[in-house]
Amino acid sequence: MTNEQIANRFETLADLLEFDGANSFRVRAYRNAARTIHDLGDPLSTMVDQGRDLTELDGIGDDLAKKIVVMVNTGHLPALEDILKKIPATVLAILRIPGLGPKKAAVLHKELGINDLDQLKQACVEHRVKELKGFGAKTEETILKGIKIAAAADERTYWSKADLVVQDLLAHLKTCKSIERIEPAGSYRRGKETIGDIDLLSVSTDSQEVMDRFAEFPLVEETIARGDTKMSVRLETGLQVDLRVVPAESFGAALQYFTGSKEHNVRVRSIAKQKGLKVNEWGVFRVEENGDETYVVGAEEADVYAALDLPWFPPEMREDREEFRWAESGKLPELIVESDLQGDLHMHTHASDGANSLEEMVAAARAKGLKYIAITDHSQRVSMANGLDSERLLEQWKMIDEFRKTIDDDFLVLKGIECDILEQGGMDLPDEVLAQADWVIGSVHYGQNQPKRQITDRIIGALENRYVCMIAHPTGRLINNRPPYEVDLEEVFQAAIANKKFLELNAAPKRLDLNDVYCAAAKQRGIPIVINTDAHRTEGLLQARYGILQARRGGLTKADVANTRSWAEMQKMLGR
Structure with missing residues (x-):
């Protein structure tokens, strides 16, 4: 198994x-x-x-x-x-x-x-x-x-869970000697936070051998359909996987077509039609006056776009939002990649509800190549997570001060706190304590069913607190589990701008909050985003890749994300 x-x-x-x-x-x-x-x-x-x-x-x-x-x-x-x-x-x-x-x-x-x-x-x-x-x-x-x-x-399945299946599937299928190329497509390739099914495309010298190998995947519970070039199965998790074997000369066109989105492809076909061309999963074809079609390109995805005088679009961008306008102006953004991140400013240790110690979190962060982290355990209001009161927090910060002396100057550990924004407004810890922090996160964990005006005022009040640096998971949603609370995000955006504060893109797969649309809106307004893992164990630091995917879907570049900069540069952005 x-x-x-x-x-x-x-x-x-x-x-x-x-x-x-x-x-x-x-x-x-x-x-x-x-x-x-x-x-x-x-x-x-x-x-x-x-x-x-x-x-x-x-x-x-x-x-x-x-x-x-x-x-x-x-x-x-x-x-x-x-x-x-x-x-x-x-x-x-x-x-x-x-x-x-x-x-x-x-x-x-x-x-x-x-x-x-x-x-x-x-x-x-x-x-x-x-x-x-x-x-x-x-x-x-x-x-x-x-x-x-x-x-x-x-x-719908979390992208993070689908990714485990896709990687296992690819490893399983690549042992089939007749496969020349194989790639995932669909909403998985576009990095959507949840997916409905998995699409795989392959080029092979023996399609039946590929399908035989596909049927041997350990998670397959039922074969839904099998033909000469397509096979659909249902995994024991309920997830459907479709495998298509396509000709080599059509692989790029098929990859573009089956990656989608539907809206993006409609625009692509419209542009093709204006140029006397036709685009489908088999390739790009020139349509002659007599109605005959002549194959132009199709083996490589980039060639499909180039035939239409378009740049190759990163898959996460293909939602027919801004990508064609960016292409027309020649300003297609260079999307952020995980290696751009220098720090992670939201994580927990066993001082509250984390599984690892300060030392273990630091070691994992350094192994990952980060240059700084903030230790941000919960504040006292979150009693179910063993939240810290002022006395315990100050003791932790004293411990961090001592720990700093034991490590090289090339890595920085910041004294932080995820401080709850109280139901009646105001912060969970007094200002004289927060003033001693390097990094203060404001979070809403309770009172999420309050009216929009009340929740909005609570968050704006936190942004106006001189010691708060960032609002974590700003809409409070849990994907497939809890809807976002009622909040006027436009007012929150304006308060973040006025007070030179940051908003978080929480990379935990259940959160991914802000979502891609709100990330794009923050970018348009010049609000810096901070991509954090909210790690509760050392392995949680690997969640950054999910936040990066979401950021790319929002069109974010390295410049749009604050923690791609050094800590000194971030402090300047906060007006410190």
Whole structure:
């Protein structure tokens, strides 16, 4: 079994155990194990074959290690199979409804026999839900609104999770000797935050051999269709993968066509038509007066665009927003890349809810090639995350001061805090404490259902605080889980400009907040964006690549992102 399969099984078991009311520590153990396995570089199957001690992995105890060995050797997780005998897997979608929680979801299952979203929607429409003890009309209305989000979560997969599948697929297929070229396309290639399915394009001397190899991919659960040049499968995660084998002379045209977006391709075809050309997945063709079509180019994607007097567009840019205007003016931006980042200014240690120490986070950041980081544990309002009060925070900063003396001058550790913006307004810690920080983040974690005016005023108030440097995850959304809170972002933008403050693009795959459209809006207004990982463990620092993808979709360049600069330059931008 692959690491992805093992991690997915642990995640599913954790969800079902939570639904069943199991001990919270047990649930958390499975979730932590899944996270460790997702981040693991070595295949667990190899580790088991070599007889290595799995309990040396973070969060893997004796019991979980034995379960991993069983899965590697048999392909089964008995504990998951046992719980599925009494709870259908379809209830997992119910758990994705924002604010519902496992206890209420369990009541719906037990009292009304609800097993999926369609049954739940019907029960809400018939007002059977509000009659249950502890629910009521308001809860019923909230559930109805949340069903759309939960349904979307079932249909869309995080790019970060799809990437693991794509990389495994490519590694699996590249062992097929008849494959000459193979590339992913679709919304995955464009870097969309969620994707509906995966598209793969290949050139091969033997299409049937390619499809035979495709069918042998370990995650394939069902073959939906198979023809001479196209095959579609459904993976055990529910994700559909389509593989096409195309002629070498059409590969570039097919890659352009199947990458999309639909809107971008409509514009491309329109430009082609104006030039007496035709573009489709087979190539670029000149249309003669008698209606005959002559092949022009198609083997390389760049040639397809060049035939239309267009530059090659980075895939993340292909949404028919600004790219054609930029091309016309000759000012196609050079999009940011991960190596442009010099620092990461949002991360947590075990002082609050992180898994690693200050020293471990620093070592991981240095290994990644960064030049500075800020340690930004939660403030006291976030009690569930062991948030820091003034006394504990000052002790941490004292420790950072001492630690600085032990490392080279080529790396800087900043004293920071992720300080909550309180429900009634104002910051969670007094100004005399914040004044001693190098870097202060303002965040909204509570009161997210407040009216737009109230939330907007809270954030503007934080931006007006002289010690606050940046607003983290400014809309508060959790993709596929929680919608953004009501906030007037235009007012927030203007307050950021007036006070010389930054806004964050949080790179955590569940957040990616600001989204691509808002990143573009911030760029237009000259507001510096800071791309941070919000890492809660050393592996979390690798999340920067997801933020970079989102930034590229927003058209951001190195100049648009503040932490591509040195810390001294960032301080000047803040007016310090």
